[in-house]
Structures are given as structure tokens and as C-alpha cells.
Amino acid sequence: MFVAMNRFRIAIGHEEAFEAVWKGRDSSLSEMPGFVSFHLLRGDSVPEEGYTLFVSNSVWKDKDSFSAWTKSENFRAAHKNAGENRAMYLGPPKFEGFSAVEGA
Incomplete structure (x- = not known):
């Protein structure tokens, strides 16, 4: 299992x-081989730094399944309008990837 955040x-x-x-976006994730699940998580606001973490x-x-997604036409389509909303972001997103070591 691989978790991409x-x-x-x-x-x-x-x-x-x-x-x-x-x-509102059509990510087509469910069409991708190897896709298991997706969640958008909202964290606490950090008023002193002016942001809310998602x-x-x-x-x-x-x-490999995740990597194939990032190279797919579905990925490009899902991210095609990402630059239109720059005003809401405080810097670029930070990617973190994890391979499962143990799980239930």
C-alpha cells in the first residue's frame, strides 16, 4: 500500500x-488501476500564520499505481485549472509519500 499526501x-x-x-473537480481517480480511496482533510486554522491546513x-x-496516475491524462485533466486559484494558497503544496510497513 502507498499513501500519497x-x-x-x-x-x-x-x-x-x-x-x-x-x-467540483472530476479527478477520475476511481478509474485508475490500483486506486483504493481518497479523502480531503481539513485541519485547524493557524491564525498567527494566516492559514488553515488541508x-x-x-x-x-x-x-507504481500512484506513479502511473501522475503520468496519466486523467491526472493532467484533474489539475488543468490548478493555477487559477493561486490567491487562496500560501505557497505551493508539500507532497509526502508513504509506503505501508504494517497495517490492519
């Missing part, structure tokens, strides 16, 4: 708009 620092006041972007969390059968 992107951490987003979203400017306070733009949380609902950020969520709407994710809810994490996109996708689970894949293995790292």
Missing part, C-alpha cells in the same frame, strides 16, 4: 472556496 496552507477566509474546488490523502495499491 499533499499538504496545503490555505489563506484564512478561503477555506470554503478551496473545498468547493476539490468537490491534506489531500489518496491510498493506492502500490507506489
